[in-house]
Amino acid sequence: MPKHPDEPTVPRAQDIALIERFIAHLTHERRLSEHTARAYRHDLLQIATWLAAQDQREVRSIERLDEAGIRRYTAWRHRQGVSGQTLQRELSSLRGFYRWLVRENQALANPAVGIRAPKSPRTLPHTLDADQLGALLEPVDDDPLGIRDTAMVELFYSSGLRLAELVSLDLGDLDLSEGELGVIGKGSKGRRVPVGRKARAAIERWLAVRPTLANRDERALFVSLRGGRIHPRTVEKRLERWALERGAGQHLHPHLLRHSFATHLLESSGDLRAVQELLGHANIGTTQIYTHLDFQHLAQVYDQAHPRARKKGSKPDEQP
The missing domain is CATH 1.10.443.10 (Intergrase catalytic core)
Structure with missing residues (x-):
């Protein structure tokens, strides 16, 4: 059954543990900066939270999320008004996460590979003269x-x-x-x-x-x-x-x-x-x-x- 609207949604414990293992890989093996690792964690926990809020019959671990599920998530974020640039970053985080899962033999393929975010108008950075x-x-x-x-x-x-x-x-x-x-x-x-x-x-x-x-x-x-x-x-x-x-x-x-x-x-x-x-x-x-x-x-x-x-x-x- 769907969650009650007032009931807070939190990611499943096994998803959090898996995401933290991936973050440890980024910081200790790939030597990425604290800022980059924090961005990966934020994006993946956002997806895991959405996944935990889905109909109980469809809830599955983040490592078992398929292409159709990722497309549903992307469509949901797009309806929220999230920019294409933000969605592209979240999909990039997912692709990196699944590359690691495939390497660790915890996934057979990377379901985020062929998915692209909707394009949004490109904003130019502000500068000082x-x-x-x-x-x-x-x-x-x-x-x-x-x-x-x-x-x-x-x-x-x-x-x-x-x-x-x-x-x-x-x-x-x-x-x-x-x-x-x-x-x-x-x-x-x-x-x-x-x-x-x-x-x-x-x-x-x-x-x-x-x-x-x-x-x-x-x-x-x-x-x-x-x-x-x-x-x-x-x-x-x-x-x-x-x-x-x-x-x-x-x-x-x-x-x-x-x-x-x-x-x-x-x-x-x-x-x-x-x-x-x-x-x-x-x-x-x-x-x-x-x-x-x-x-x-x-x-x-x-x-x-x-x-x-x-x-x-x-x-x-x-x-x-």
């Missing part, structure tokens, strides 16, 4: 936490780092003399990225005061007030506060700085492959979203400057 960022970075902090926060913002923007990449940096990853940084990205893939002049200066200021905060023998480049490696959530909160104190007028987060890095670099160079390499994207299709941002910028220039684009009687803002 170079002048906005320059104005935010101009004030100089004197206290150690402010110096640290400025160094983090400069590094996010200078090198296009993900949040997980920045917090995992060790002192040994940094080569200021060469202006380079060794980064471990998604899938434990390493890459080297340049560190710009302004970011190097900000990091040097931070390294001068870092000993006043860092615990003895702490290897992390960025540390918290307690002296250990800084937590991702702490970075997010500090960036929000950092922007608020400077009158930014909008929410500042690590990915906004990464998007701004990619967009400004592509606008200046036009080299999509180089931007892909610097961002650590495995697929250039992921990087191509920035070509849309670049085109928006070019379209605005065209509308303002081209004789056939301007409205009759209007004049360009500036003569060549």
Whole structure:
């Protein structure tokens, strides 16, 4: 019989145990980041919760879920208004989960392989322009936490780092003399990225005061007030506060700085492959979203400057 509407639904214990075994595989064998493992867990528990709420005659373990069941789940999520991007991520989590089950001889096939989420309109990431960022970075902090926060913002923007990449940096990853940084990205893939002049200066200021905060023998480049490696959530909160104190007028987060890095670099160079390499994207299709941002910028220039684009009687803002 179906569950009573007021009765809370929780995943079956055996499903939770199986999911946790898979998460342990991701963290200990595949060495994926805590953030990635948390996303997998969230997606799989979401599916297991839905499965537990189904008619009792159809309830089965998540490891026995078939293609028809996955399609029903996808349709249910779509009716809830969940975006195609979120559904695609959940299906990706399922595909990874079943690949592991097949390897462990707990499933004969991967039922999620041929299922694709409905497409949804692609949203372009918001960015800050170079002048906005320059104005935010101009004030100089004197206290150690402010110096640290400025160094983090400069590094996010200078090198296009993900949040997980920045917090995992060790002192040994940094080569200021060469202006380079060794980064471990998604899938434990390493890459080297340049560190710009302004970011190097900000990091040097931070390294001068870092000993006043860092615990003895702490290897992390960025540390918290307690002296250990800084937590991702702490970075997010500090960036929000950092922007608020400077009158930014909008929410500042690590990915906004990464998007701004990619967009400004592509606008200046036009080299999509180089931007892909610097961002650590495995697929250039992921990087191509920035070509849309670049085109928006070019379209605005065209509308303002081209004789056939301007409205009759209007004049360009500036003569060549």
